[in-house]
Amino acid sequence: MQRYFVKNSQIIDNKVKLMDQDAHHISRVMRMKIGECLICCTEDGKVAKCEIQEITNDFVVAAIIKWLDEDKELPVFVTIAQGLPKSDKLEFIVQKGTEMGASCFLPFFASRSIVKWDEKKGRKKVERLEKIAKEAAEQSHRTKIPIIKEPVGIHELIEESKSYTYKAVLYEEDAKLGEKSNLSSILSKLDSGDSLIAVIGPEGGLTEQEVSFLCQNGFIRCSLGKRILRTETAPLYFLAAVSYHTELLG
Amino acid sequence: MQRYFVKNSQIIDNKVKLMDQDAHHISRVMRMKIGECLICCTEDGKVAKCEIQEITNDFVVAAIIKWLDEDKELPVFVTIAQGLPKSDKLEFIVQKGTEMGASCFLPFFASRSIVKWDEKKGRKKVERLEKIAKEAAEQSHRTKIPIIKEPVGIHELIEESKSYTYKAVLYEEDAKLGEKSNLSSILSKLDSGDSLIAVIGPEGGLTEQEVSFLCQNGFIRCSLGKRILRTETAPLYFLAAVSYHTELLG
Numbered sequence: 001m002q003r004y005f006v007k008n009s010q011i012i013d014n015k016v017k018l019m020d021q022d023a024h025h026i027s028r029v030m031r032m033k034i035g036e037c038l039i040c041c042t043e044d045g046k047v048a049k050c051e052i053q054e055i056t057n058d059f060v061v062a063a064i065i066k067w068l069d070e071d072k073e074l075p076v077f078v079t080i081a082q083g084l085p086k087s088d089k090l091e092f093i094v095q096k097g098t099e100m101g102a103s104c105f106l107p108f109f110a111s112r113s114i115v116k117w118d119e120k121k122g123r124k125k126v127e128r129l130e131k132i133a134k135e136a137a138e139q140s141h142r143t144k145i146p147i148i149k150e151p152v153g154i155h156e157l158i159e160e161s162k163s164y165t166y167k168a169v170l171y172e173e174d175a176k177l178g179e180k181s182n183l184s185s186i187l188s189k190l191d192s193g194d195s196l197i198a199v200i201g202p203e204g205g206l207t208e209q210e211v212s213f214l215c216q217n218g219f220i221r222c223s224l225g226k227r228i229l230r231t232e233t234a235p236l237y238f239l240a241a242v243s244y245h246t247e248l249l250g
Numbered sequence: 251m252q253r254y255f256v257k258n259s260q261i262i263d264n265k266v267k268l269m270d271q272d273a274h275h276i277s278r279v280m281r282m283k284i285g286e287c288l289i290c291c292t293e294d295g296k297v298a299k300c301e302i303q304e305i306t307n308d309f310v311v312a313a314i315i316k317w318l319d320e321d322k323e324l325p326v327f328v329t330i331a332q333g334l335p336k337s338d339k340l341e342f343i344v345q346k347g348t349e350m351g352a353s354c355f356l357p358f359f360a361s362r363s364i365v366k367w368d369e370k371k372g373r374k375k376v377e378r379l380e381k382i383a384k385e386a387a388e389q390s391h392r393t394k395i396p397i398i399k400e401p402v403g404i405h406e407l408i409e410e411s412k413s414y415t416y417k418a419v420l421y422e423e424d425a426k427l428g429e430k431s432n433l434s435s436i437l438s439k440l441d442s443g444d445s446l447i448a449v450i451g452p453e454g455g456l457t458e459q460e461v462s463f464l465c466q467n468g469f470i471r472c473s474l475g476k477r478i479l480r481t482e483t484a485p486l487y488f489l490a491a492v493s494y495h496t497e498l499l500g
Contacts, residue, residue: 240490
């Protein structure tokens with residue numbers, strides 16, 4: 001069933017008022033009719049089955065007929081701290097990372113990031129990433145939309161990381177040296193409700209200085225298997241490993 | 251160090267003759283000079299450090315100075331049997347799947363595949379995918395290039411699957427129903443040298459009939475966590491889980 005994320009303010013008297021792109025999607029793209037059902041996810045992650053009662057040019061009203069007990073989120077809050085990559089790779093990472101269950105994306109200016117982040121255009125970029133995250137969350141049947149943060153410097157990143165239960169830095173040089181137990185060691189310790197932040201370098205990788213600085217601040221160096229992954233592939237491997245370990249491994 | 255895949259016939263008297271795109275890449279793109287070193291990987295997965303001895307307009311000759319003991323491949327042979335997806339998704343799957351360690355890609359015509367596969371253009375498409383696999387293998391420092399097969403029907407796919415140690419069908423309906431132990435159960439049994447084939451549906455998913463038919467032929471239904479993954483994301487999750495379980499999990 002098609003699902004839509006709605007703000008709590010859109011719910012009044014057990015009815016949801018869907019507007020703008022969502023209303024357009026329901027009436028024009030999906031061509032749904034009165035009496036048909038859809039799923040609405042609220043800001044606090046609750047999920048309701050709703051029946052369409054009214055369709056106008058501007059909005060759609062759907063009555064909540066049942067609250068569902070859905071559990072589609074990773075048991076831990078995972079933030080991907082991504083060294084700003086080139087071109088549209090951040091969009092790719094947000095889309096696929098959302099499908100794989102990330103809770104937050106925090107881009108940062110790494111030493112080897114060569115992308116400029118224009119303050120004015122920056123807000124628009126974040127909005128575009130938020131839209132991608134919302135659509136990917138709907139498509140993958142999640143109950144929460146990941147948070148997209150504006151890019152920060154490494155000092156702010158470290159400040160931000162202090163609230164996390166576990167901190168990992170994914171470093172390809174460690175893969176070359178054969179490090180292989182740190183990631184599974186972290187994932188084995190995770191309890192439901194914990195938070196985990198993973199730092200990933202941009203195209204040229206992290207510098208040895210950045211890695212040292214992160215490690216001085218509580219980050220654990222982890223490799224992701226024996227092969228060298230592209231910057232946009234590493235977060236997906238990481239998220240799949242988190243899901244596999246916490247959701248599927250007996 | 252830059253690496254190149256060479257055929258055994260290119261090695262004579264402990265010297266490697268690199269031609270065409272590789273020669274162009276060495277002399278024009280990387281602008282390497284005589285005396286500089288590169289890595290050559292042979293067809294049987296052996297890896298040599300070589301020193302450039304001669305650069306002409308047509309070829310580059312490099313002397314083998316040392317055979318290296320590299321182990322960059324997954325301990326198991328993994329084939330991604332991918333229901334033919336739309337547009338350039340197969341290219342994406344081959345590129346990222348190669349980074350993640352797949353040994354073979356076998357596209358198949360699923361009931362819900364809507365792509366036409368033109369016999370004449372088909373060979374060109376396979377060649378293009380082979381080029382993508384070769385470049386991704388070089389970039390990720392693998393020692394083997396994955397095999398790209400031409401698309402088959404489901405009966406041929408089942409015939410082909412008979413030689414594999416383990417067979418999995420990744421089915422999103424099982425994720426919705428909460429199945430979660432089958433994948434880890436298969437991965438726990440894997441021994442080094444085993445082979446594993448995973449069937450993944452196209453955009454619309456596999457039909458219940460296809461899944462039943464595969465299961466009658468020894469495939470095990472597996473879910474990939476609680477979220478619904480796009481067709482091009484599922485093989486990456488699967489490969490990351492195989493790598494994580496076989497290479498990193500203690």
